[in-house]
Amino acid sequence: MRSVPALRASLRRLAARALDFLFTPRCVGCDREGAYLCEPCLDDVPRLAKPYRPGGQPRSGDEAGIERPRAVSMVYSTFAMEGAVRQAVHDLKYRGVRALAQQLGAAMAEHAQRLGIQADVLVPVPLHRTRLRERGYNQAALLAEEVGRRLGLPVESNAVARVRPGQPQAVSGGAAQRWEEVRDAFQAQRPPPGRRVLLIDDVCTTGATLDACAHALKAAGAEHVVGLTLARQQ
Numbered sequence: 001m002r003s004v005p006a007l008r009a010s011l012r013r014l015a016a017r018a019l020d021f022l023f024t025p026r027c028v029g030c031d032r033e034g035a036y037l038c039e040p041c042l043d044d045v046p047r048l049a050k051p052y053r054p055g056g057q058p059r060s061g062d063e064a065g066i067e068r069p070r071a072v073s074m075v076y077s078t079f080a081m082e083g084a085v086r087q088a089v090h091d092l093k094y095r096g097v098r099a100l101a102q103q104l105g106a107a108m109a110e111h112a113q114r115l116g117i118q119a120d121v122l123v124p125v126p127l128h129r130t131r132l133r134e135r136g137y138n139q140a141a142l143l144a145e146e147v148g149r150r151l152g153l154p155v156e157s158n159a160v161a162r163v164r165p166g167q168p169q170a171v172s173g174g175a176a177q178r179w180e181e182v183r184d185a186f187q188a189q190r191p192p193p194g195r196r197v198l199l200i201d202d203v204c205t206t207g208a209t210l211d212a213c214a215h216a217l218k219a220a221g222a223e224h225v226v227g228l229t230l231a232r233q234q
C-alpha cells in the first residue's frame with residue numbers, strides 16, 4: 001500500500017494535470033497545445049493583399065438606381081475567411097474564447113502597419129445592446145483594443161450605436177437585401193475624437209455593415225473612414 005505522502009503527491013500531480021488540461025491553450029485549428037492559434041495553422045490561411053471597395057446594389061422601388069455614396073472608402077482585411085481563421089472567428093464570437101483577440105488583433109495591427117494606414121482613432125463596429133447582453137462582450141471591440149494598444153491609437157467605442165438588431169448572416173438573403181437591412185442600423189452618438197477613423201470588425205462580407213456604420217460616423221463628424229477587418233468572406 002502506498003504511503004499517505006506518496007498518495008498526496010500523486011493527487012497533486014493529477015490535479016496539476018487537470019488544471020493544465022483546463023488552462024493550457026490549445027490551437028483552434030489543430031488542437032495542439034501551446035497557443036489558441038498556432039503559427040503553422042495561421043500561416044496556412046491566405047492573407048489578402050488587395051483592399052476591397054464596397055459596391056452594393058441599386059435600391060429597389062421609387063429610389064431604383066439611386067445609391068447613396070459609400071461612406072467607407074476602403075476595407076482592408078488581413079485574412080481570407082478560411083481554415084483556422086474561420087474557426088477562430090467562430091470561437092471568439094460564440095464560444096467565449098476571448099483570449100484569441102490578442103493574437104488576431106496583433107496580426108491586424110501588423111497588417112495596418114505594413115499598409116501604412118493613417119488614422120486618428122479606432123472605432124469597433126458596435127453590437128446592438130440585446131446582442132451585447134447575450135454575448136457579454138463585443139468581439140470587434142476586443143480586436144480594436146488590441147490593435148489600438150499595438151498602434152498607439154485611442155479606441156472610441158461609443159461614437160456610434162447599433163439601434164437596429166441585425167439578422168444573422170445565415171438567414172438573410174442576397175447582397176441587395178443585406179445593404180437594405182443595415183442601411184439605418186447605426187446612429188451617431190458623439191463626435192469621434194479625430195477626423196480619420198479606422199473602423200474595426202471581425203468579418204467583412206459585402207461591406208454593407210461597415211458602410212452603414214461609416215455613414216453614422218460621418219454624421220458625427222468623421223471625415224475619412226476606412227475599414228480593417230480580421231477576415232473577408234468572399
Ligand SMILES: [Zn+2]
Pocket residue numbers: 027028029030031032037038039040041042
Ligand atoms: Zn494549429
